[in-house]
Each structure stands twice: as structure tokens, then as C-alpha cells.
Amino acid sequence: MAHASDILCRQMQLPLAVGFVDRRSGARVSGLVQITGAQHLLWWTGWRYDSRDEDRTWDWWGIYRECGSSAGRYECYAAVAANDLQGLMVLDLRGRKTKAGKAIIVDYLATNPANRSATRGLKHVGVGLIAAAITRSLEHGGGVGIWLESLPGAAGFYEGLGMTRQSHRSAEGNFVYVLELAMAEQLLEEIKEKGIVKP
Numbered sequence: 001m002a003h004a005s006d007i008l009c010r011q012m013q014l015p016l017a018v019g020f021v022d023r024r025s026g027a028r029v030s031g032l033v034q035i036t037g038a039q040h041l042l043w044w045t046g047w048r049y050d051s052r053d054e055d056r057t058w059d060w061w062g063i064y065r066e067c068g069s070s071a072g073r074y075e076c077y078a079a080v081a082a083n084d085l086q087g088l089m090v091l092d093l094r095g096r097k098t099k100a101g102k103a104i105i106v107d108y109l110a111t112n113p114a115n116r117s118a119t120r121g122l123k124h125v126g127v128g129l130i131a132a133a134i135t136r137s138l139e140h141g142g143g144v145g146i147w148l149e150s151l152p153g154a155a156g157f158y159e160g161l162g163m164t165r166q167s168h169r170s171a172e173g174n175f176v177y178v179l180e181l182a183m184a185e186q187l188l189e190e191i192k193e194k195g196i197v198k199p
Contacts, residue, residue: 031081
């Protein structure tokens, strides 16, 4: 009998077709999560951060260049919809040890500030990026889920996804979260059932 992760890998290949939701109209908005290119970074320069946005100092051009020169260690993904960049994420394939084995690291994850309001922008961008991280973990072989550090303002998002907060904090004082393989597979199935990731 095939393992669930083997089945998921065959069913979902990157780029991922994703379905976001417009908060104002409730309409579905088709998009993709794909490998980041220079055009995506040009769109990123149009993001308008608020002074309270914890990621406003992240230099995505520098992050993108680091990914390109990392000899495959880092992968940068873009969530694109409505002819605009909706989110960015970096995965560190070197991984991190957990109780169950080595998990892929979500090194950076950011959504377009236009999507951070409760009344405007697109919903499910962060969820779509996490689905890509889970998928990549399953494809990477031997993956046991994902590991990440959360900025304080994003902790509720990761907890809402069922990620487990660890008892220790990172060296920077951030919360550390792990999504073990079984929970990752379950979350990916739920995301598919909601139509956020299209089979």
C-alpha cells in the first residue's frame, strides 16, 4: 500500500494552482504558487507597508539573490493572482532536526500588506504558501513536515493551522513552531477540500 505522502506527491506538483477569496466580494480568485522570478520582485517593490508591519525591513531582493547563490539550499516561492504578487516564501531545504526527524524550514513567509486587512485584499495567501511548503517537504524525500520561527504578530496564524509551538524560543526571541508529518498531510488534505489548493 502506498504511503499517503507518496500519493500526495503524485497528485500535487509545483507550481500549485491555488484559489484565493476576495474579501470584499467573496469571489474566488485563481492564482499560482511558483518559483520566484525577477518580475515578482519588481511587483514586490509596489507593496505598501504600514509602520506596524513586522516584516517591513525584509529586503526581498537580497533574500532572492541569496537563494539564487545557495547551490539549491534555499528556494523562493511567489504567490501570484490578479496580475500581482500576493505573497513570498523562502524554504531552507537543509532542514532542522525535530523529534521525528528533519523538517524543512520555512525561513521567510510574507503576504502582500494589501491582504492583511479583515475587510479587503485576498484571503488564504499564507495558507497557499504553507501548502507549497508541505508539498515541497513531501517531495523532498524523508521530510517530516515543516519548522519555522514566527514573528509575534503571525503566531495566531500558525497556531490556527494546527502547528505546535515549542517550549523554547529562537535565538532572536521568536516563537518556534513545528508541523509534524501526519498533521502536515492532514492539513494539506483540508486545504484541498476547501479549494485553496486545486488538485
